[in-house]
Amino acid sequence: xxxxxxxxxxxxxxxxxxxxxxxxxxxxxxxxxxxxxxxxxxxxxxxxxxxxxxxxxxxxxxxxxxxxxxxxxxxxxxxxxxxxxxxxxxxxxxxxxxxxxxxxxxxxxxxxxxxxxxxxxxxxxxxxxxxxxxxxxxxxxxxxxxxxxxxxxxxxxxxxxxxxxxxxxxxxxxxxxxxxxxxxxxxxxxxxxxxxxxxxxxxxxxxxxxxxxxxxxxxxxxxxxxxxxxxxxxxxxxxxxxxxxxxxxxxxxxxxxxxxxxxxxxxxxxxxxxxxxxxxxxxxxxxxxxxxxxxxxxxxxxxxxxxxxxxxxxxxxxxxxxxxxxxxxxxxxxxxxxxxxxxxxxxxxxxxxxxxxxxxxxxxxxxxxxxxxxxxxxxxxxxxxxxxxxxxxx
Numbered sequence: 001x002x003x004x005x006x007x008x009x010x011x012x013x014x015x016x017x018x019x020x021x022x023x024x025x026x027x028x029x030x031x032x033x034x035x036x037x038x039x040x041x042x043x044x045x046x047x048x049x050x051x052x053x054x055x056x057x058x059x060x061x062x063x064x065x066x067x068x069x070x071x072x073x074x075x076x077x078x079x080x081x082x083x084x085x086x087x088x089x090x091x092x093x094x095x096x097x098x099x100x101x102x103x104x105x106x107x108x109x110x111x112x113x114x115x116x117x118x119x120x121x122x123x124x125x126x127x128x129x130x131x132x133x134x135x136x137x138x139x140x141x142x143x144x145x146x147x148x149x150x151x152x153x154x155x156x157x158x159x160x161x162x163x164x165x166x167x168x169x170x171x172x173x174x175x176x177x178x179x180x181x182x183x184x185x186x187x188x189x190x191x192x193x194x195x196x197x198x199x200x201x202x203x204x205x206x207x208x209x210x211x212x213x214x215x216x217x218x219x220x221x222x223x224x225x226x227x228x229x230x231x232x233x234x235x236x237x238x239x240x241x242x243x244x245x246x247x248x249x250x251x252x253x254x255x256x257x258x259x260x261x262x263x264x265x266x267x268x269x270x271x272x273x274x275x276x277x278x279x280x281x282x283x284x285x286x287x288x289x290x291x292x293x294x295x296x297x298x299x300x301x302x303x304x305x306x307x308x309x310x311x312x313x314x315x316x317x318x319x320x321x322x323x324x325x326x327x328x329x330x331x332x333x334x335x336x337x338x339x340x341x342x343x344x345x346x347x348x349x350x351x352x353x354x355x356x357x358x359x360x361x362x363x364x365x366x367x368x369x370x371x372x373x374x375x376x377x378x379x380x381x382x383x384x385x386x387x388x389x390x391x392x393x394x
Contacts, residue, residue: 007119011181015075017115017143018174019109022082022167023051023224023250024147027199027240029160030231036160039095045228045361047095048104049354052224054103056350058110063343064196072184078111079178083171085109090164105167116344125184142257145249148227150245199340203348211385212330213345215276217352218382219323222283222375223316224353225360226252229371237368238305247310255313259320272325273386279322280383286314287375294369315375322382 019098085105290311
């Protein structure tokens with residue numbers, strides 16, 4: 001089958017954005033879910049960690065499946081799996097059922113990430129592809145923030161199960177839209193001729209790519225550890241409504257976007273490796289200040305609230321500076337097997353994200369200082385990783 005016309009930009013944006021909305025849309029409901037299922041907060045937070053495990057497995061599997069049966073049927077199949085997982089979450093009678101639903105939901109949602117990127121790389125070229133990726137990246141920066149904003153108000157008005165009903169409805173609409181608009185982009189002659197295990201061996205043998213995997217996983221892990229812990233801080237301790245809590249996601253998005261803008265400007269005079277160091281150092285300073293604020297907070301008032309938001313902004317600003325450069329440099333030297341290497345690498349760093357968010361869940365104890373101290377430890381490790389390994393190999 002020959003390549004079709006350039007895929008719809010709107011369709012590509014929708015397909016690559018929905019997994020991120022699914023990651024965060026129900027986070028304002030975490031306290032309600034904990035009470036409804038009589039589950040500990042740590043168990044409820046695990047629903048984020050299990051999502052990344054399913055997503056990591058899905059990224060690898062759907063990339064491989066799409067090479068065998070084509071992009072369109074693989075995308076539609078993934079959306080069906082995503083819908084089944086969303087239904088399981090909607091009707092979940094227990095936390096165990098919800099965990100299973102989140103895993104299946106994430107496994108299906110991974111099609112939106114890996115197959116959309118594959119479609120763009122094989123059907124669009126040159127400056128047009130760069131422009132489409134830039135437009136999609138700008139939207140992606142805000143989609144994690146859109147999740148809590150939507151979910152917070154839905155939960156506040158209709159309850160937490162209505163949030164999962166929204167995801168079920170979204171799966172139906174996505175399937176219908178994709179069925180109508182998405183054409184096959186893989187040529188009939190295009191088969192995956194790259195052996196997987198030799199690529200795995202190359203990745204494992206490269207300390208550079210392993211370091212970037214840990215950094216990307218850690219940077220994303222900080223962001224999603226925030227989404228796991230923040231509802232219990234701002235809703236339970238500062239008594240924000242789920243709807244008002246959802247607006248805090250806008251602050252997160254602004255911090256990450258501003259960090260990316262600063263990074264782009266710094267690239268005119270500094271190397272990408274140096275900017276990664278600077279971003280990790282900014283995270284280190286922000287998490288140190290956040291820890292100090294929370295340790296010294298004798299009572300929870302609006303001044304403490306503003307100080308926490310300000311220092312969190314610094315933490316996430318640093319993440320926004322470091323992450324794009326890590327993603328840009330990670331697969332240098334793997335251009336000959338970029339598709340397979342990208343799928344394996346993505347699966348690996350999503351597993352790291354899962355481990356980091358699991359750590360936040362296990363450490364959860366209801367204390368204000370726990371998340372800041374965890375961020376401080378993570379940012380210290382990431383700064384040292386960048387300094388000790390990346391610079392030496394650049």
